[in-house]
Amino acid sequence: MTKGNTAVPKVFYTQPDGTERVVEAEAGDSVMQAAVRNGVPGILAQCGGSLSCATCHVFLDERHADDFPPVSEDEDDMLDVAATDREDNSRLSCQLVLTEGQEVHVAIPETQL
Amino acid sequence: MSTGHLLVIGAGQAGAQLVSSARELGWAGPITLVGHEPHAPYGRPPLSKAYLRGEVDAGGLALRSNAFYAEQRVELVVGDRVTHVDLAVGEAVAESGRRWTFDRLALATGAEPRRLDLEGSDLDGVVVLRDVADAAALTRRLSEVSDLVVIGGGFIGLEVAATAAATGVRATVVEAGQSLMNRVVSPDTAAVVEAEHRAAGIQVLTGTRPLRLHGDGAVRAVELEDGTELAADLVLVGIGARPRDDLARAAGLCCDGGVVVDELSLASDGRTVAVGDCANLPDPTPGAVPGRRLRLESVDNAIEQAKVAARTLTGDPRPYRSVPWFWSDQGALKLQTAGLAGADDDVVVRTGTRAGQHVALRYRGEQLVAVECVNAPADFLVVRKALATNRTLPRDVAADTGVSLKKLLR
Numbered sequence: 001m002t003k004g005n006t007a008v009p010k011v012f013y014t015q016p017d018g019t020e021r022v023v024e025a026e027a028g029d030s031v032m033q034a035a036v037r038n039g040v041p042g043i044l045a046q047c048g049g050s051l052s053c054a055t056c057h058v059f060l061d062e063r064h065a066d067d068f069p070p071v072s073e074d075e076d077d078m079l080d081v082a083a084t085d086r087e088d089n090s091r092l093s094c095q096l097v098l099t100e101g102q103e104v105h106v107a108i109p110e111t112q113l
Numbered sequence: 114m115s116t117g118h119l120l121v122i123g124a125g126q127a128g129a130q131l132v133s134s135a136r137e138l139g140w141a142g143p144i145t146l147v148g149h150e151p152h153a154p155y156g157r158p159p160l161s162k163a164y165l166r167g168e169v170d171a172g173g174l175a176l177r178s179n180a181f182y183a184e185q186r187v188e189l190v191v192g193d194r195v196t197h198v199d200l201a202v203g204e205a206v207a208e209s210g211r212r213w214t215f216d217r218l219a220l221a222t223g224a225e226p227r228r229l230d231l232e233g234s235d236l237d238g239v240v241v242l243r244d245v246a247d248a249a250a251l252t253r254r255l256s257e258v259s260d261l262v263v264i265g266g267g268f269i270g271l272e273v274a275a276t277a278a279a280t281g282v283r284a285t286v287v288e289a290g291q292s293l294m295n296r297v298v299s300p301d302t303a304a305v306v307e308a309e310h311r312a313a314g315i316q317v318l319t320g321t322r323p324l325r326l327h328g329d330g331a332v333r334a335v336e337l338e339d340g341t342e343l344a345a346d347l348v349l350v351g352i353g354a355r356p357r358d359d360l361a362r363a364a365g366l367c368c369d370g371g372v373v374v375d376e377l378s379l380a381s382d383g384r385t386v387a388v389g390d391c392a393n394l395p396d397p398t399p400g401a402v403p404g405r406r407l408r409l410e411s412v413d414n415a416i417e418q419a420k421v422a423a424r425t426l427t428g429d430p431r432p433y434r435s436v437p438w439f440w441s442d443q444g445a446l447k448l449q450t451a452g453l454a455g456a457d458d459d460v461v462v463r464t465g466t467r468a469g470q471h472v473a474l475r476y477r478g479e480q481l482v483a484v485e486c487v488n489a490p491a492d493f494l495v496v497r498k499a500l501a502t503n504r505t506l507p508r509d510v511a512a513d514t515g516v517s518l519k520k521l522l523r
Binding site: 028036037038039041046047048050051052053054073074077078080081 | 133137156158159173175176177178180181184185412413416440442447449467490491493494495498519
């Protein structure tokens, strides 16, 4: 992973079929917002990021596990009932706020509903 | 068919979703999205919360990036209002004089806040909250006032009251009904929410209405029907919204408190689609009473109905079937509801597993029809899914808070 001080954050989204799309985000955006604003399919974010819907579920690449705040109690509860079964690296992408220069790899699950 | 020009009037949540989904589903022709506000489509829910607190600015509310519209070949026209539509010719005219011909038309014109029609309601400091300009003005005023009176104990009013109270403004909510969020949640859930607001220092007055507003240029007080006078240097009116269906009506489309559409989102001409807050639609709930119509003012409906319309436009029509859901973040309260309960439906209250949680299940006879949750998002999701898949939960079991909903419904 490369980290620079001035570069915009980049998010690499891998779809269930293996295709990857890179999005240049802005610091302060969440991984969810960067996806929705740029039309990356598979992240629905029905509630717009208020931790109410669990439709922005992603699998966060293990190498970034410590780059974000840990899973909160609400997020934990909601991941338990996400449409695609959770795994150890499951996160709700609205809770993954990007910082400058960050590069993040996430995989999008089969279904969000 | 989908090589023609698609004109979408209204650049809010529904309009933005419609252009995105139409493109994704294969609409190949040009798409134009016209909005009257001077902003690209943005999300409104934060306007009464994070935006008022200064945690997000107008740019941060954007629903899509500027690059998105270019990449998706969507011409975005902002700050212009379509004033006339000729459906027979397929032409729309805007305030600026701009004209567009179109092959298919989509109306996503939204709703506008109802105003108070009382003596003094035109005083300075009597405001509504709908768009980012309203929110900017409200933010500025909130930093200057000491006494906020909110007329109407619905989602928006309570969200603003909670936000204001947290910054030290004295807030009073005046609700005409016997409980807050009348017709939207059960009295049981309303009581939980009311107690929380009272604990946060908000004065809540139910079963009473404003009679007139006093002031000299600027508002100074709200007089209630019972004679009570409430000091007020800011009054937020949150008494619901009226669908913007004037354009559709003038174009000859059937309107009845909203643009009347069928379950494919088609208006009465069988070609125009209407989506979001402006639409009067058949109840999309699985198993709903046939013929029941309603309007749904929610992000959920704006998105889901727009997807239905996009399928209709791209030649893969599928009837709208969905459990409507709503959320409202009020201070520390996260209220979520799914399903449409009536006043006659029974309430089964479960206590949550954690302090501060509240879950109310609504039953029509033995059938589970809706759920109301406070600070219980996981329970909410489980029950919403059960409703969507037409599963029920025996009432006696539902009341047993020793068993988790997740275990019962998964």
